[in-house]
Amino acid sequence: MNPPPINVQPLDTGTTFRSQAYHALKQAISQMDIYDHNDEIRLEERQLSELLGVSRTPIREALTLLEQEGFIRLQPRRGIFVIRKTKAEIVEMIQVWAALESMAGRMVATQATDEDIRTLWDLFRNFEMRNPKEHVNEYSDANIAFHKSIIRLSGSKLIQEMTDNLFIHIRAIRKLTIGQDNRAERSINDHKEIIKALERRDVDQAEHLIRDHTLGLAAHVEKHCDFLE
Incomplete structure (x- = not known):
């Protein structure tokens, strides 16, 4: 290829x-x-x-x-x-992203407007009547946009700058793995629960859900992505 x-x-x-x-x-x-x-x-x-x-x-x-x-x-x-990273490097980068994005989630829950939080639902309107695993490429774009939106809505320029330099690898891995092991279906369910926690202004729950969701990607890479060695 x-x-x-x-x-x-x-x-x-x-x-x-x-x-x-x-x-x-x-x-x-x-x-x-x-x-x-x-x-x-x-x-x-x-x-x-x-x-x-x-x-x-x-x-x-x-x-x-x-x-x-x-x-x-x-x-x-x-x-x-x-540059292509090794599997160990990718896992570490995802763990760092999880820490940064979960903190961003806390900030979204405390200071983003209700209207801003509602815009997160718009990313998944096309999948209300469609199975995301049957439209993997389209869902992959929505998935990536969701995580970038959490970072953006935090209002933290420093978190944005730090995640920008991780994004090239995180984006590529998210896109590559989203169609594996029913991850697309589980991903959209996770995203819905995250948005609900943000709407409730449940700071601790939003942080917890975002962190665990992203760490799930790290676990998947660790288990399934031996080609990165």
Whole structure:
């Protein structure tokens, strides 16, 4: 199987090329399905320069920043590769996400508006009469949007920043595993209970449900994802 192409758009010439290149490449990498095949994902500097419509200098500067953040590795005479984590690293990242998102849940329960919390139901309207496991790709997008919404509604910029650098791997693993072992059906039930706890302003229960829900993903990866070794 060929590695997925990188999806980037030409840059706006009105702002700093390095900053734009960095954000464009980070966004593109975060949308890659980096664990659904065994091939290394290699990026070509020349191709990125052509796709973004800028010289190689801002591309190199952006790649240096992405390497420092742990998104890619630059190997002399070999090229640029998107980093794939081991199973142990993925499990640890999910555990950290669980801690951050459960704290975000506490903040949502205490300070988000009723209207904001109600918007979480909108993510699952399409599945009221449909089985999520029969529409796995669509449900996967809703699932990821739900977890990002909890982080966003917390209002904590620091939690958002910390989870952003975990998101590339958490998103890819959530998308890969959501169709396994009836996880889609159990996931939507968990989400409904979380929203109900948030609506009741039950801070402790919301935190507990969010943490256990995400730790369930860690347990699933530990048990079933041996291909990550």
